[in-house]
Amino acid sequence: MFDLEKAILRWRETLRRNESLEEAFIVELESHLRDEVDRSCREGASVEEAFRKAAAEIGQAGDIGEEFYKTYTPRLSGRPPWKPGRSLPALLGNSLKIVLRRARKSKAYSLINIAGLAVGLACCILIVAYILTELSYDGYHKNASRIVRLGVKAEFPGTSITAAVSNTPAGPALVEEFPEVLNAVRFRPTSPRTVVSYGDRQDYEGGIFFADRSVFDVFTFPMLKGDPRTALEAPGSLVITASIAAKYFGDEDPLGKVLRLNNQEDRTVTGVIADVPRNSHFTFNMLLSFESLYAQNRKAQERWLGFPNYTYLLLGDEAQREALEAKLPAFVQAHMADDLKAVRGTLSYFLQPLTRIHLHSRLDRDVAPQGSVLYVYIFAAVALFILLLACINFVNLSTARASTQSREIGVRKACGASRRDLIRHFLAETFAHGLIALAIALGLSELALSYFSALTGVDLRIGAARLQWLIPSSIGLLVFVGVAAGSYPAFLLSAYRPARVLKGDVRTGVSGSRFRDALAVFQFAVSISLIIGTGIIMNQLRFMKTRDPGFRKEDVVIVRVMPDRLRRSYPSIKARLGQVPGVLGVAATSTVPGIGSDIGQFVPEGFGQDQAQTMDVMNANADFLPTMGIKLVDGRNFSAEDGTEASSAVLINRTAARKFGWDAAVGKTIRQYSNATRQWEMRTVVGVVEDFQLASDYRPIAPLCIGASSTDFGGLVIRLDRTNVRGTLATLNAIWKDIDADRPFDYFFLEAQFDGQYRSEERLWGIMGSFAVVSIVIACLGLFGMTSFAVERRTKEIGIRKILGASAPEITLMLAKESAKRVLLANLVAWPVTYFAMAGWLRRFAYRDGIGIGTFVLSTALALLIAMATVGWQAVRAATADPVQSLRYE
């Protein structure tokens, strides 16, 4: 039975939702409607027909009204006041008003939509900041495109390295012999912890390099005080940065003042430069004159077989690089042929463009840890994904919302809105949402900037550079999002036919809802992949950190001591330290496990001269094995007699013994090439130690030879009693003057240093974890919104089911099952993709944990749990609602 009153009530409701109609006007229109219905009925139509016809006629051809206005009311745009403007800004303003009004009415929808978009946009902004910063490294040098770094690729029997370092004579020789090389600069790094003092100010400084005086001609380091042409000319001269100047000299003029290094050497300040910008592939605090290195010993700088420097060349033209590279083998031949023959090695140079160093350099012995273009690509992909997720949400929510709004659209269309108008309205509404979301996103990204900087290890505060790209890119982003997210609902919805829609007959189309489901599944697939990836990285990290490194790394501190002092006074140092309660063991060593070592050439007994082996090499004294807790598996440790300068006793590790095929290694001889004497020297193996990890986990353990020579010792290893670490350290600090009067007690914990090598993995874990959280948040926001619409749409259905006897749990289950299905489907996609991606990543580790099924299952369970929690609350609420109420809704 058609109920006119009910129909009119509904009709009023829809009109009311049309924001441009005032209440009084609606009443007037209703009165008109009734009159029209009466008349139609009098002419014989049925009430239902009459109503439909009358309702449809209302609002026809407002065009005539427009004409009236043009004639009688000279408004500039000729547009009646109740019609929104046609231009986009006016439409935007109107839509903003509408959005705000609608937001007040259905807060949840607007909040969810804007929140999801804002989070996605904020992520994108941060990632774009990161990418732009990474791409800008070293670009500030005027000659940047013409500067190249000289690297070496060396092959010795058994090993090959590609390194960023170069030998000392190369730079100047290249300048002299090749006209296309205009200039060269050599940098020599020094200790990362040097004592610097001026008057009563003293501190440890790092980033101190020796540099050629040409550094200011090749690079752009603006000099604030002093003359760049002569600043580093004289040995003993020193150029400092503005921060160092402020730190030690305050307001005084630093020029001409003297800084004392390591309490031994005096350097005179000849120049002050601006702080090195953070987006440089390495930064420094002070430059010492390269001349100082060889002032005493001119001959040493002719050594071609040693690579202690970083050399940069300035070319006449960047196009000359490849041609020059091709000429370098002849250069090598001319200068290094004899040296290379003696060590049976080959060497070639390569030229690395300055601007590619930061992102594309994967060289050994680089001056500072570099970034990786891989991360830039990953981040860009992640940014795109997250933006995609946010847009998908927006599209889903908009279309879902539209299906509940469809009647209003029908009225709008009946009132004469053209399809173009509707599309424009939707696009404008999308823009309005987008603008609000963008504003929030900008705020969010500002807040999260420092957190994100710490997470990625890249300083994102590149000041003015940010402003340049922020405005155009955010506008670009907004346009992209607006078009992408707004076009689907706009076109889909404006295609509805008003009569059908007024009847309440709205089917969004099976294809429409299936598309939305697919999008939701995609969102969850991405989220689950990220969660799994994070889990796997976490696993691997834990595995690496807890693996037995072959020595006891806890409670050990390393102290640097000058080699001379260690060599001369080790016994007395050891005795003095032994008096300190809490010191359990002391040893001297040339290098520290976990940091890396030198390599050397060896010819083991039974091998021919042409079968030289490359081994890791280090020196330590007899106390080393017991203090570090390294096990001896054969033979004996060094004895006191072995610890002389001319000692020939060595220890090898198990891997070496295995590699040489020695079952009984003790007593075998092995010849080692000495760089100092350029001779092959005979050594005798006195013992075999268990493998221990000398370098990072990336490489499998290599053969190692530990020598007993004390000339190389650079550090003290001190094992502390666990129960009183701090007290012992304090005591050591107090008595250190007795041991080394020149330097304060400067130590670091071995464990911290050792674990520090995992920093990049930890960083990756942090980043991936953060993105996993973000993507799950966005996915859940979307899920929440979709579910509320589904519930709203199906209130009547739920009510009927309840009346027919379904219980609350049954209904909850029914609603939850659908979301669960989506999540499970997402796994089908996520699992294989993630497996292959992570397997590839794990390949770079020599020792890995493997990918367990547990991580996958756990991640899925987590995602499912979160999804259920999101959906569950609404499902329960719908299931327990009073069915009578929900039926009355109609």
Add this chain to the structure above:
Amino acid sequence: MISKALIAASTKPIILSTLLGRESYGYQIIQKVKKVSGGTLEWSDGMLYPVLHRLEKDGLLVSHWKRSEEGRYRKYYGLTDLGRKDLEAEMSQWSSVNATLAKLWKALAASD
């Protein structure tokens, strides 16, 4: 088919004329105009009501709600003094134009 411009221009004088003498409500105005014009002027509600509101805003009309016996609420419009004066102005304008056209057409008919 009467052109939009013409319909627009004629709306105000027609409304004012209809309301001269006695007040009326929207639906009734539409029916009367349809009858008087012999069906050539079929105004829609979308056209009429905005004009009525505008005329009221400009002070030419005044309105009040009345309740009928059946309980229906209707908004009645009536002329103000300003409206009457405006109508007089319209009448003189339209008469001038009408007279001119009549003369020209008479001349045309005569020359055939």
